[in-house]
Amino acid sequence: MSWRDTEAGELRAADVGRIVTLxxxxxxxxxxxxxxxxxxxxxxxxxxxxxxxxxxxxxxQTAHDIRNEFVLRAKGxxxxxxxxxxxxxxxxxxxxxxxxxxEILSRSTPLPFQLDDEGVDEPLRxxxxxxxxxxxxxxxxxxxSGTVISAIRRRMEELGFVDFWTPSLIxxxxxxxxxxxxxxxxxxxxxxxxxxxxxxxxxxxxxGGFDRYYQIATxxxxxDLRADRQFxxxxxxxxxxxxxxxxxxxxxxQAVVASFEALDREPPARPxxxxxxxxxxxxxxxxxxDLRFGLEIQDATELTRGSEFGVFAGAEAVRFxxxxxxxxxxxxxxxxxxxxxxxxxGLAYLVYDETGEVRSPIAKFLSESELRxxxxxxGSTVLFAADTPxxxxxxxxxxxxxxxxxxxxxxKGRQAFLWVIDFPLFEWSEDDKRWTFSHHPFTGVMPxxxxxxxxxxxxxxxxxxxxxxxxxxxxxxSIRIHDQAVQTRxxxxxxxxxxxxxxxFGFLLEALRMGAPPHGGFAMGIDxxxxxxxxxxxxxxxxxxxxxxxxxxPLTGAPTPMxxxxxxxxxxxxxxxxxxxxxxxxxxxxxxxxxxxKPARPDGRRRKPAP
Ligand code: ASP
Numbered sequence: 001m002s003w004r005d006t007e008a009g010e011l012r013a014a015d016v017g018r019i020v021t022l023x024x025x026x027x028x029x030x031x032x033x034x035x036x037x038x039x040x041x042x043x044x045x046x047x048x049x050x051x052x053x054x055x056x057x058x059x060x061q062t063a064h065d066i067r068n069e070f071v072l073r074a075k076g077x078x079x080x081x082x083x084x085x086x087x088x089x090x091x092x093x094x095x096x097x098x099x100x101x102x103e104i105l106s107r108s109t110p111l112p113f114q115l116d117d118e119g120v121d122e123p124l125r126x127x128x129x130x131x132x133x134x135x136x137x138x139x140x141x142x143x144x145s146g147t148v149i150s151a152i153r154r155r156m157e158e159l160g161f162v163d164f165w166t167p168s169l170i171x172x173x174x175x176x177x178x179x180x181x182x183x184x185x186x187x188x189x190x191x192x193x194x195x196x197x198x199x200x201x202x203x204x205x206x207x208g209g210f211d212r213y214y215q216i217a218t219x220x221x222x223x224d225l226r227a228d229r230q231f232x233x234x235x236x237x238x239x240x241x242x243x244x245x246x247x248x249x250x251x252x253x254q255a256v257v258a259s260f261e262a263l264d265r266e267p268p269a270r271p272x273x274x275x276x277x278x279x280x281x282x283x284x285x286x287x288x289x290d291l292r293f294g295l296e297i298q299d300a301t302e303l304t305r306g307s308e309f310g311v312f313a314g315a316e317a318v319r320f321x322x323x324x325x326x327x328x329x330x331x332x333x334x335x336x337x338x339x340x341x342x343x344x345x346g347l348a349y350l351v352y353d354e355t356g357e358v359r360s361p362i363a364k365f366l367s368e369s370e371l372r373x374x375x376x377x378x379g380s381t382v383l384f385a386a387d388t389p390x391x392x393x394x395x396x397x398x399x400x401x402x403x404x405x406x407x408x409x410x411x412k413g414r415q416a417f418l419w420v421i422d423f424p425l426f427e428w429s430e431d432d433k434r435w436t437f438s439h440h441p442f443t444g445v446m447p448x449x450x451x452x453x454x455x456x457x458x459x460x461x462x463x464x465x466x467x468x469x470x471x472x473x474x475x476x477x478s479i480r481i482h483d484q485a486v487q488t489r490x491x492x493x494x495x496x497x498x499x500x501x502x503x504x505f506g507f508l509l510e511a512l513r514m515g516a517p518p519h520g521g522f523a524m525g526i527d528x529x530x531x532x533x534x535x536x537x538x539x540x541x542x543x544x545x546x547x548x549x550x551x552x553x554p555l556t557g558a559p560t561p562m563x564x565x566x567x568x569x570x571x572x573x574x575x576x577x578x579x580x581x582x583x584x585x586x587x588x589x590x591x592x593x594x595x596x597x598k599p600a601r602p603d604g605r606r607r608k609p610a611p
Contacts, residue, residue, distance in 0.1 A: 003073060009045020011078055013094045021075045026066055036063040048096040049074050059102035071106035074099045126554040129545055141542045145530045149216060151262030152236055152255045159251060161214040164205055166198035173199045175440055177221035188571025194220035197523060200508055202239035203480060206519045207511050211241035225549045227538035228528050239521035245463060245479055248520050249419055252467060272417040280420050285397020290471025291416035293409035297321055297396045303373050309365035315386035321396050322376045323403055326353050342398035343391055348384040352376050418468045425462035434495045439464035441490055443478040453489050474529055477522025484512035
């Protein structure tokens, strides 16, 4: 006996007369005084079963017991539906199965939610994920994810890449987040870190003579969870020997195009746009701008040098956005709040009403020529930021993103892919009062900028690049340092003594001393990419079993305390910051899905710890 010989979603008018056996879940059951109708669902779709007591007495008896989500096996004949019973919305809507044999394979207790309920709370969906996974949305998303990943694998392999595995238990790699630590029973007091990425290992593969590495790698990062961030996630991880930047970008573009093609979608035109970090931050106030709308930032620093308006005259940079709408006072107050979230002290503006009249508390301080220069069309508003160049860009970038959404400026029919190139090599960390890496410490230096590592670190440009899609950062990469002397100088610039560098990265420095080819690579967040492909607002919708913002798994209740004896074996005692033994607390069961805490920086850039 086989459980089934036909799939529920495949039956059509041409199948009339066939005897079929189906197996699946009860989507809905309707009792029409005598006749019982069941929507039988499997992974291919829904088919209507009809159980007629006059045709099959035993089956009708069984059918009385069935409830939603019972699992059934049904055998019967495919018949055409009466003309007035055809369901146009269902691919199988022209037929139904007149059941002769019916068997309950598995029962279900009453459900915490019905599968066709709209708006079920996410915590409840995650707690009963096996039910949620049966819903159309999750079926579609996870299958889409599988299609995308297999298309990427195929294209990578066509391009000569070989799939390598790298360890999860490693000596921490500095990717800008905290490590998850793993105690080692055989060596109490020593810990592995779970790989934040395979970064160093992929470099060692190419140094080891494998010139085209790839992997769909799982990475672990101990960061606050958000819509686009989980503790563990997958990335398409790539490394190429003897590669110029353009060669790496080309590989990634091909992987993206292959994904669109696999879903029968019009792929984005290649090559994708490229823009330097300096230009994108000046024009859009962000290193991951959404280019589906304009609203570019403009500079008025020179123009306002001698302004009567002291705030402008004294600021290092004065920049502005011209928005095609005359905002009301209340709207401007709300925009000021947004600007403040991005670090502004206030928000200066000029509103040009429908007659072209200017409404603004600062207009009286501005000269004719200044007003003429800002002179926007009637029915528009000019919003200003006067601050350091970086802060002015950041504030206006935040406003730009907000307004793009609020005013519905985004052209939803466009796919805007962008390579941001030529990032700075270092960032100044105000908290630590030292330079930190802006990508990771193995990022190559722009040829000709090596001297700046010591003489003017802030001016040194790197060979890093990011891929951005519709305002989301899909991933980053770089041409790496392959010269041990340059790597040592970068470590020094990051404040590592030679002894510390040796202790942390001695193995890499040694590998670089033994014939390292020029190389470069990239990593693209697969879950984020798939979520965007599926048009989902957060990556939890494309992950089978995600965690919620408190860091818990609502399904199993993990993380949980461990028995005292297990901890003892590992040489672990849990202490508070004062050194006192901590009473082990029960797991956090709050099913909060999005972190309430704001990211440390509103632009969401990660804070970089010491390498
Ligand atoms: N390892 C980097 C990351 O995970 C990507 C790369 O440079 O290849 O972000």
